[in-house]
Amino acid sequence: xxxxxxxxxxxxxxxxxxxxxxxxxxxxxxxxxxxxxxxxxxxxxxxxxxxxxxxxxxxxxxxxxxxxxxxxxxxxxxxxxxxxxxxxxxxxxxxxxxxxxxxxxxxxxxxxxxxxxxxxxxxxxxxxxxxxxxxxxxxxxxxxxxxxxxxxxxxxxxxxxxxxxxxxxxxxxxxxxxxxxxxxxxxxxxxxxxxxxxxxxxxxxxxxxxxxxx
Numbered sequence: 001x002x003x004x005x006x007x008x009x010x011x012x013x014x015x016x017x018x019x020x021x022x023x024x025x026x027x028x029x030x031x032x033x034x035x036x037x038x039x040x041x042x043x044x045x046x047x048x049x050x051x052x053x054x055x056x057x058x059x060x061x062x063x064x065x066x067x068x069x070x071x072x073x074x075x076x077x078x079x080x081x082x083x084x085x086x087x088x089x090x091x092x093x094x095x096x097x098x099x100x101x102x103x104x105x106x107x108x109x110x111x112x113x114x115x116x117x118x119x120x121x122x123x124x125x126x127x128x129x130x131x132x133x134x135x136x137x138x139x140x141x142x143x144x145x146x147x148x149x150x151x152x153x154x155x156x157x158x159x160x161x162x163x164x165x166x167x168x169x170x171x172x173x174x175x176x177x178x179x180x181x182x183x184x185x186x187x188x189x190x191x192x193x194x195x196x197x198x199x200x201x202x203x204x205x206x207x208x209x210x211x212x213x214x
Contacts, residue, residue, distance in 0.1 A: 001104060001124050001125060001157070001158060002158070002179075003035050003065070003125075003158060003179060003180045004034040004035060004063070004064070004065065005032065005033050005034045005035055005180075005201065006174070006179065006180045006181065006201070006204045006205075007032075007033045007035065007180065007181060007183070007197065007200050007201050007204060008033075008035040008036075008037065008160055008180045008181065008182040008183070009028045009033045009035070009036055009037070009182075009183060009184075009187050009188075009197065010036075010037045010038075010039050010069070010182055010183065010184045010188075011024060011025060011028075011036060011037065011038050011039065011055070011188065012039045012040065012184050012188055013040060013043070014041075015184050015185045015188040015189050016188045016189065017188075017189050019188070019193075021038075021051060021055060022051075022054055022055065022058065024188060024193055025055055025058055025059070026058075026194075027192070027193040027194035027197065028187060028193060028194070028197050029058070029059075029062045029064060030194045030197075031187075031193070031194040031195065031196070031197025031198040031200075031201070032197060032198055032201050033064070033187075033197045033200075033201070034062065034063065034064040034065065035064065035065045035067070035180065036055070036059055036064055036065065036066055036067065037066075037067040037068070037069055037084055037182075038052055038055055038066070038067070038068055038069060039069040039070075039184070040052075040069075041070070045074070048074065049074065049077065049078075052068065052074060052078055052080075053078055056078045056079075056080055059081075065081045065082065065104070066078075066080050066081050066082075067080065067081060067082045067083065067084050067104065067106060068080045068082070068083055068084070069083075069084050069085075070083075070084070070085060070086070070089045070090075071083075072085075072090055072095055072098050072099070075099070075103070076098070076099070076100070079100075080103070081103065081104055082099075082103050082104025082105060082106060082124070083095055083099060083103065083104070083105055083106070084105075084106040084107070084108070084127070085105070085106070085107055085108070086107075086108040087108060087109070087110070087114065091121070092105065092107045092117075092118055092121035092122065092123055093121040093122065096121060096122035096123075104124045104125070105122055105123050105124050106123060106124065106125045106126070106127055106160070107121070107123040107125075107126055107127065108127045108129070108162070109126055109127065109128055110128075110129065110130075110141040110143055110147075111143070111147070112147070112150060112151060112154075115128065115151050115154075115155055116154070116155075119155060119156075119157060123157060124157060124158075125157055125158040125159070125160055125179070125180075126151075126155060126157060126158070126159055126160070127159075127160040127161075127162050127182060128143065128147055128148055128151060128159055128160065128161055128162070128178075129141075129143065129161065129162035129163035129182075130142050130143060130162065130163025130164055131143070131144060131145060131148075131161050131162065131163045131164055131165055131169075131172075131173050132144070132163060132164030132165065132166075132169060133164050134163045134164035134185075135185070140163060142163075145161070145172050145173050145175075145176035146176070148161060148173060148176035148177045148178055149176045149177060151177070152176070152177030158179035158180065159177060159178050159179055159180075160178065160179065160180045160181070160182050161173035161176070161178035161180070161181050161182065162181075162182040162183075165181050165182070165183050165186060166186050167186070167196070167199050167200055167203050170200060170203050170204055171203060171204075171206075174204055181200070181204065183200065186200070187200070
């Protein structure tokens, strides 16, 4: 697979400083991002489903990928573009069996064995982190861009860098081999999420000029 944009924004109300997620999504789309994940760990499903359906429809209108974090049931019910799982979630191999043909599976990893296992389990992209210190996830494992450099020659699917990425350091992960950078607080918690999204994309495109023009 290939991401439509090299920026992957994770929508999380805990990082949104009181903003409603539909308004946050509008800002992210206006800024040019076309890969979005919904990450909500505590909202009851009765509330989450209608919200997620609204976000899914808006992404469909904007030709943006809509990925659901953790909840395979929600991803399937919404006909989302894909599902993302972590090391403590539903095992990737089990998730792959549940997903419909064509649905994207992303897997979070923190070392080379996990990345190789994710590939074997059918991951369409592999997230690698944490790149830098982050306050979004408690107990994060700091692996740094060096792990991206190690994985790049061995992993044929896209690598997504995550964890503590800012406009100032995003160039480091791109240079290390990331196909996309995933961000939460740096966009969701920014004073102007739309402008932050646009600046991230400018920073990525300015640093990374691949032969195919990305």
